[in-house]
Amino acid sequence: MKKILVFLVLIFSLSFAQKGVVLTGSLENNISAVLRDTLLFSDNETFRLSIKKDYKSGGMDVEMVYNTGFTNIDPMKNFVDSSFYQAIADSLSGSMALKTAMFTTGDPVLDTLYHHVLGFVMANASSGISVDEDVMYSSYLLNDKFSINKALIKIFTAPADIYIGKQQIGWGVGYAWNPTDVFNVKNALDPKASKSGLLSLRSEINLPKDGLLSAVLIPGHVLGNISFGARVLYPIAGFDVSLSAVRMYNVDRRILGLPKKIQIGADITGDITSKSIGIWAEGCFVNQVYNGYGNFDSSYVQFVTGSNYTFGNGLFVMGEYYYNGKGSSTGDYNLTDLIFLLSGDMAGLGKHYLFGGLTKKIYNDYVEMSLFGNANIVDKSGALIPSLNYDFSDDIHFTMGAMFFIGDSNDEFGAIRNTSFIKAIVYF
Amino acid sequence: MKKIFWILLLVATNYAYGELTADAIMDSVENIGKVKSSKSVMTQISISSSGRKRESKMVIYSKDEGNKSLMVYIEPARIKGMKMLTLNDGDEIWAYMPRTGRVRKIAGNLKKGSMNGSDFSYEDMSMGDRKEDYNVTKEKDEKIDSDLCYVLVYIPKKGIKINYSKMKTWIRKKDFIMLRTDFWDEDKELIKRLTLSNIKKIDGHNTPMIITMENLLKSTKTIMKTESIKYNIEINDNLFSQKSLKR
Numbered sequence: 001m002k003k004i005l006v007f008l009v010l011i012f013s014l015s016f017a018q019k020g021v022v023l024t025g026s027l028e029n030n031i032s033a034v035l036r037d038t039l040l041f042s043d044n045e046t047f048r049l050s051i052k053k054d055y056k057s058g059g060m061d062v063e064m065v066y067n068t069g070f071t072n073i074d075p076m077k078n079f080v081d082s083s084f085y086q087a088i089a090d091s092l093s094g095s096m097a098l099k100t101a102m103f104t105t106g107d108p109v110l111d112t113l114y115h116h117v118l119g120f121v122m123a124n125a126s127s128g129i130s131v132d133e134d135v136m137y138s139s140y141l142l143n144d145k146f147s148i149n150k151a152l153i154k155i156f157t158a159p160a161d162i163y164i165g166k167q168q169i170g171w172g173v174g175y176a177w178n179p180t181d182v183f184n185v186k187n188a189l190d191p192k193a194s195k196s197g198l199l200s201l202r203s204e205i206n207l208p209k210d211g212l213l214s215a216v217l218i219p220g221h222v223l224g225n226i227s228f229g230a231r232v233l234y235p236i237a238g239f240d241v242s243l244s245a246v247r248m249y250n251v252d253r254r255i256l257g258l259p260k261k262i263q264i265g266a267d268i269t270g271d272i273t274s275k276s277i278g279i280w281a282e283g284c285f286v287n288q289v290y291n292g293y294g295n296f297d298s299s300y301v302q303f304v305t306g307s308n309y310t311f312g313n314g315l316f317v318m319g320e321y322y323y324n325g326k327g328s329s330t331g332d333y334n335l336t337d338l339i340f341l342l343s344g345d346m347a348g349l350g351k352h353y354l355f356g357g358l359t360k361k362i363y364n365d366y367v368e369m370s371l372f373g374n375a376n377i378v379d380k381s382g383a384l385i386p387s388l389n390y391d392f393s394d395d396i397h398f399t400m401g402a403m404f405f406i407g408d409s410n411d412e413f414g415a416i417r418n419t420s421f422i423k424a425i426v427y428f
Numbered sequence: 429m430k431k432i433f434w435i436l437l438l439v440a441t442n443y444a445y446g447e448l449t450a451d452a453i454m455d456s457v458e459n460i461g462k463v464k465s466s467k468s469v470m471t472q473i474s475i476s477s478s479g480r481k482r483e484s485k486m487v488i489y490s491k492d493e494g495n496k497s498l499m500v501y502i503e504p505a506r507i508k509g510m511k512m513l514t515l516n517d518g519d520e521i522w523a524y525m526p527r528t529g530r531v532r533k534i535a536g537n538l539k540k541g542s543m544n545g546s547d548f549s550y551e552d553m554s555m556g557d558r559k560e561d562y563n564v565t566k567e568k569d570e571k572i573d574s575d576l577c578y579v580l581v582y583i584p585k586k587g588i589k590i591n592y593s594k595m596k597t598w599i600r601k602k603d604f605i606m607l608r609t610d611f612w613d614e615d616k617e618l619i620k621r622l623t624l625s626n627i628k629k630i631d632g633h634n635t636p637m638i639i640t641m642e643n644l645l646k647s648t649k650t651i652m653k654t655e656s657i658k659y660n661i662e663i664n665d666n667l668f669s670q671k672s673l674k675r
Contacts, residue, residue: 024505059675154675161671168529186528194527204671212670233670238520240533269533278533312591312614314542365545365648366476391545394482394504427505 180265239270300325331379350378381407
């Protein structure tokens with residue numbers, strides 16, 4: 001804590017000493033309540049500090065995050081006792097002891113799963129793979145309270161903008177799911193949440209006729225753990241159309257025992273019917289380069305398609321369908337499915353999903369009410385997320401809401417406990 | 429110089445018995461409003477029916493007679509860094525959200541939505557090609573304060589999807605400055621009033637320093653104040669691209 005304070009003081013001093021350095025940030029307090037045997041409360045504070053300096057032909061951008069308080073209640077860590085998650089964990093109890101003390105999430109069920117995943121990999125690992133060496137490079141290392149979310153140098157040249165360092169990657173046009181964005185997978189229950197940065201080299205290059213080429217390279221600690229991809233975007237007849245290709249392999253995949261994957265993707269977004277209805281579609285074909293591990297499909301398809309509309313009274317409605325070619329079509333889930341979920345190879349356990357939502361401003365536009373839902377069509381479970389957002393002032397914002405999970409304890413969403421939350425954010 | 433000649437010719441040939449036609453007035457308004465490029469800093473003040481104020485500040489770059497524009501929010505902290513790119517006279521709009529690092533095309537009916545909680549919709553910021561999209565008629569001249577104005581009425585042509593069923597504009601006769609526009613909704617109810625005031629000559633261009641949009645149904649108001657503006661400056665075309673949104 002002391003080191004962090006010293007670091008922050010240094011940063012502040014630097015910013016005042018250096019003309020043109022812009023400091024912004026936020027302080028967020030999140031109180032959650034979940035009903036287990038008794039009502040459990042959790043309180044979590046997140047402090048974000050962003051430091052930005054722009055030059056004529058470049059700049060630098062840093063965002064630091066400090067989390068404090070009790071462990072936040074993540075709905076995905078609050079499985080009901082008789083859920084399939086718990087059943088998998090129980091069946092694994094007593095499995096080989098692992099040197100994975102650093103793999104702790106604070107939740108016994110998820111921790112057991114993480115530990116078993118490592119055990120699974122170690123037991124099946126071909127010679128030459130050393131999990132111990134890889135662990136420290138994995139994003140599953142969750143204990144950091146202080147993290148650097150973004151730290152990059154920007155260089156703008158006539159042909160290309162180059163970004164070097166930790167940064168967010170934002171590919172695709174889907175709202176809740178982005179199958180083409182294998183680098184920075186988002187959470188369908190909170191699609192607008194800030195994503196963690198990835199250490200990468202990115203370049204954006206203008207192409208003739210308003211085209212744009214985005215190229216990404218993500219280094220690994222060994223040569224084989226390099227991921228890279230490119231996306232070309234063109235506006236065609238009022239639509240934004242893009243094609244992408246990715247080669248993906250990293251420590252997380254290595255630890256989970258997953259092979260590298262080659263992916264080809266495409267997306268399109270625009271308007272139909274005299275520009276009154278917005279539509280979008282995004283999909284990918286994935287080829288897993290099979291490496292001797294058991295029972296994984298070698299190739300599969302994923303896509304999303306959606307639409308939105310705003311009524312004259314300001315009511316905004318949207319809907320999205322997600323086809324997950326890797327998901328289960330029966331509703332029976334096993335450890336392999338969980339591994340694919342943890343790795344980001346799929347954004348849900350089932351094969352078919354529907355996401356929908358509506359928002360409406362009320363009370364002089366200072367209050368926004370919203371209702372979003374995500375349904376697994378295969379096992380007929382779902383999540384409903386109603387919320388009220390209140391702008392107390394330009395820089396102080398409150399959100400009150402809940403997550404209701406519907407379904408049987410053996411279903412994807414039925415396995416998670418209901419949660420309510422109150423969030424306050426101050427921006428500066 | 430050549431352009432001024434053509435404007436004068438256009439105005440002259442559109443006089444009918446000493447009176448301008450609706451087309452000629454529209455052309456004059458459009459030509460006077462056209463500038464090669466501009467960079468302005470504006471403050472947006474949204475006032476609720478209870479009198480509560482909300483302020484934001486933005487830098488707006490514009491080029492090719494307003495055909496391209498880039499809006500960068502610099503205040504408040506909550507939306508700082510948010511950018512809006514508008515191309516093809518507002519036909520296509522993209523938004524960049526720094527929180528997610530994602531560029532998103534503003535699709536379909538979202539253009540009818542409120543821009544950053546203001547009384548302006550995205551559509552209001554770019555009303556498209558008025559000649560192509562509307563049937564325009566000229567009404568009897570009226571006075572706004574002491575200024576005698578042309579009055580034009582715009583009705584969207586069949587098949588054109590626009591948020592408003594009718595618009596009425598008051599244009600100052602002496603310099604073709606649009607002083608006021610009223611907007612009627614699809615139920616033919618007067619809902620909004622746009623007023624341009626405190627007009628100053630900057631770099632040879634008549635510039636409204638205050639633009640006010642009132643929502644007459646909700647009793648809310650948004651004021652756009654021009655803090656500073658520079659015309660005909662060098663702006664690189666690269667600025668108006670998706671690449672620059674992500675910077």
